[in-house]
Amino acid sequence: MTLLAKSAQGKGGPDAIFAYSDMANKRAAEIGRENITNATIGAFLDEKGKVLTLKAVEESMRGLDFSDSVTYAPLKGMPRFIEAVIDATFGDYRPQGYISAIASPGGTGAIHNAFYNYLNRGEVCITTDYCWGNYRTMLREMDCTLETFRTFKDEHFDVESCLAKAGEVAQKQQNVFMLLNTPAHNPTGFSVTDEEWDEVIKGLKAINQNGKNNVVLLVDIAYIDFAGKDARRFMQKFSDLPENFLTLFTFSLSKGYTLYGYRLGALVAVSSSAEVIAEFDKATAASSRATWSNCSKAAMMVMCDFADHAEKMAAFKAQQEALSQNLKQRAEIFVNEAKACGLVTLPYQSGFFLMVPTDTVEIAQEAARLLREEDIFLVPLGKGLRVALCAIVEEKITGLAERINEALKKAQAK
Ligand SMILES: Cc1ncc(COP(=O)(O)O)c(C=O)c1O
Incomplete structure (x- = not known):
């Protein structure tokens, strides 16, 4: 039964x-x-x-005004937190364009909001065949599926297989939704190189210039703080892309801030269209309201504390x-x-x-x-x-x- x-x-x-x-x-x-x-x-x-x-995270957390930290944060996230998230996401490599971010419970919540708002029921998201299993679970929850392409060709990211899969999906659905977990991929630890990114972006642009398809590229950067000083350099490549090419990043405080259980992150969006970013804000905030409502204010306050105090940062x-x-x-x-x-x-x-x-x-x-x-x-x-x-x-x-x-x-x- x-x-x-x-x-x-x-x-x-x-x-x-x-x-x-x-x-x-x-x-x-x-x-x-x-x-x-x-x-x-x-x-x-x-x-x-x-x-x-x-230690810095622990000290900041212990220094918070408790009664302030337990209250509800704004639905989209505290404004100072959002600024801090955008700074932390891009570092010195902020792309040109309109940028926004909406708080989420960890990277998981950010991925959920991306799937939910940019895929119709029954559609597919594509990613590498070696991947974090929870992507599939999340997609299943909203009647969507994960399809994969070969991660490696010899010792390198298989750009050809990635773009071939994108081309195949473009025949079936309007939004070609690609998820790449890089740098410091789970479970292999590979990173897409800058040259490979150039090819991927070129290939995706060719798809979305066909007058039919849009591209939604979700870059899962859950482990970026363990990927070395040049890990963010590729981000500038998302400057001035066509209006129907939306780039999303999942920001997470789980690993890089060692705040796994506090459940805080954000979905960050970059587009050359103000309109695309305005609808991203509205739709993503509505999803948040309809699922978990607002996120951990204490963890947001820690990020704000660092942003406001150079020595703590x-x-x-x-x-x-x-x-x-x-x-x-x-x-x-x-x-x-x-x-x-x-x-x-x-x-x-x-x-x-x-x-x-x-x-x-x-x-x-x-x-x-x-x-x-x-x-x-x-x-x-x-x-x-x-x-x-x-x-x-x-x-x-x-x-x-x-x-x-x-x-x-x-x-x-x-
Ligand atoms: C590849 C990948 N993306 C995203 C996440 C999300 O983590 P969290 O929701 O804790 O931020 C994880 C966590 O294990 C992960 O391995």
């Missing part, structure tokens, strides 16, 4: 990441957390398995950079050891995760099982193993590539 509405039937079910993370936690309770390697979690953890936080930036360097060191150990032992990884530049590809889904599952027997927990995601570099400290990373390589060889031989 089901009481669910037709549209709600068949959704939900086990989540691979949570399932593997639960197994790791269970084992940790049995033999001690220090005796296992838990590379399943998408949060930046220290050697004790505690989430790493930024400087301390925050320095600490954020230190965190990013820490991740880089972790990644370097893994990547160097992988090269030394011949373990193949997908192209990784930066970010929380890295992928070891396998020939089949079964090999990935079997390798994960064998590693579990050694108390190493990784998530098999499709044809590959995802290594959450963010969740394990250097001493646990040392030697890990070798052990994955051994497990893969055994799994392949079966």
Whole structure:
């Protein structure tokens, strides 16, 4: 028997990441957390398995006027917060054009608002075949679907496959909606290069100059603060694009501000048309009102605090950079050891995760099982193993590539 509405039937079910993370936690309770390697979690953890936080964020949060911070924030977000979000999104690379942003609960809320307002029911969003699984879940929730194209050709982003898919979708729906999670992609850690961006934008412009299609390009920058100093340079390329080419960015305070559970982010829009931005504001704010209403004022106040106090901003930036360097060191150990032992990884530049590809889904599952027997927990995601570099400290990373390589060889031989 089901009481669910037709549209709600068949959704939900086990989540691979949570399932593997639960197994790791269970084992940790049995033999001690220090005796296992838990590379399943998408949060930046220290050697004790505690989430790493930024002191400047904590101090700012503790300094807030409590009764002010618990009140409702404006629906679109506090005006100072919105300014700060736009500054933080683009840094020194703000594109020319009309720009706006609407607060959301994390990057997830921003993605939701983008899907909801720029796709008709039954339409598709396209992205890379290696991607964050929640995109599919969110699209399913609004009767839309995710279609994918090949992420890599050899060691590079597969621009050709990306544009071919865009061309295919252009035949079926007016808004060609493309989502690219870059820089520091989840789950591979690749970033689209500036040259590849040039080709993608050129190809998309050709599509939307056909007099039929619009382009909505959603760039998910959830991990941008871990992608190095030039990570924002590509953003200036979205200057003065045609009026029917809308670029959206998902801004999130989860990773870069270590405020995961506070649930704050924003959807940022860039267009050469004032009208397109005005309708973005109106529609996105209406969606917010109709789903979660307003967002965490405390987290907004922290961003405003930094924006208003240069010394706090400087301390925050320095600490954020230190965190990013820490991740880089972790990644370097893994990547160097992988090269030394011949373990193949997908192209990784930066970010929380890295992928070891396998020939089949079964090999990935079997390798994960064998590693579990050694108390190493990784998530098999499709044809590959995802290594959450963010969740394990250097001493646990040392030697890990070798052990994955051994497990893969055994799994392949079966
Ligand atoms: C690729 C990607 N995009 C967006 C998000 C959204 O995160 P949040 O909603 O916590 O900001 C995540 C979180 O894991 C992610 O991995």
